[in-house]
């Protein structure tokens with residue numbers, strides 16, 4: 345009997361646990377290690393942050409659902425990985441594994457910008473706990489009559505979609521509260537143009553998002569390097585196309601949400617002490633075509649914690665986003681690769697890494713499809729419409745329901761693509 349252990353139980357880890365258990369059956373053991381007793385549906389965090397969802401709406405306790413599927417659960421912080429002994433430490437507890445899957449997500453590098461983050465002077469929507477705290481500050485801000493808002497993504501950030509979402513969602517919410525006229529919004533981004541998205545643009549995402557911001561009276565600053573965040577001010581060094589700082593801009597604010605750069609979480613970054621080939625300099629897990637560590641063949645990684653180089657060089661550093669559909673493709677590939685290794689075969693499944701993302705805008709939404717992720721592409725597509733807003737709500741409902749029932753069917757492939765009329769595209773990323 346093999347023991348498959350997965351660290352992390354979010355967008356990557358939980359579907360993986362269900363899928364590998366379903367695939368391997370009762371002859372093999374699956375254990376999840378999670379430092380969060382709940383599953384949180386991260387894509388709904390922007391809605392939670394303006395009070396359109398509660399924490400309960402988008403969260404549930406992992407334990408009863410995993411138990412029903414005969415999947416072990418250890419609630420606690422995995423504190424050390426010992427790849428040469430095939431062991432994970434959770435405090436004093438030793439967990440032996442045959443296959444280890446790292447689905448630990450990112451470490452949020454707020455410390456790289458002075459004053460950034462919930463312990464500084466900006467709110468965050470990266471975790472559900474952060475989004476709940478952002479919601480409380482949002483209620484306070486709105487009940488005090490509003491004021492200037494700064495929203496955006498700092499240098500080195502990679503997850504741009506939620507930032508565009510949050511800017512438009514705040515705009516929609518402020519209109520509902522009839523205080524939009526009191527709240528000038530400035531969008532500050534490391535991207536070289538609006539709609540770059542860390543992907544070199546997707547379809548005509550530049551025109552689509554610029555037009556949306558113009559319609560919503562959202563001003564923007566591109567090529568931005570944020571140097572300081574205080575309670576009422578954000579300082580930005582703006583670069584030219586060569587990356588040289590051309591001016592320093594001070595922006596007044598009373599409510600600031602800026603997405604930080606990501607790094608690998610500590611337990612993963614520390615693998616560099618065992619072998620430098622495990623992780624890149626930012627602590628993201630190195631993987632081969634099969635999502636497998638190039639150092640240890642029984643370690644795989646899925647989700648935001650894998651190392652992917654930037655799609656292209658930009659004047660201010662922008663990372664590559666890792667979105668839900670990409671993660672679904674990684675989950676499916678790793679499940680089949682472990683299944684093959686257990687049958688003494690070489691892993692053969694390569695995930696697509698294609699990017700499909702629905703960015704909600706509160707009253708409408710836009711969908712971006714980039715296949716493959718790096719241009720030039722076979723499919724590159726950006727469209728806006730109310731159907732996308734409905735598709736995003738459907739994505740939330742289907743995903744949460746599937747994660748409660750233990751249905752590991754990829755949600756995008758099965759439901760959302762059909763709704764949006766997107767067909768085919770299950771090829772691997774080298775085809």
Ligand SMILES: Cc1cc2nc3c(=O)[nH]c(=O)nc-3n(C[C@H](O)[C@H](O)[C@H](O)COP(=O)(O)OP(=O)(O)OC[C@H]3O[C@@H](n4cnc5c(N)ncnc54)[C@H](O)[C@@H]3O)c2cc1C
Pocket residue numbers: 351352353354355356357377378379380386387388389390420421422423447448449450469470471503505506609611646647648649666667668669671700701702
């Ligand atoms: C606000 C926001 C909105 C997003 N919206 C979308 C969207 O609409 N569509 C889309 O496709 N993508 C979206 N994404 C991108 C991506 O899909 C999500 O970030 C996704 O949740 C990433 O999943 P993950 O499993 O890799 O990491 P995470 O969701 O970060 O999960 C990692 C889990 O591992 C746990 N963990 C970490 N270290 C340890 C440890 N040492 N021991 C035990 N547990 C540990 C963490 O607590 C966490 O629960 C969004 C991202 C953000 C931040």
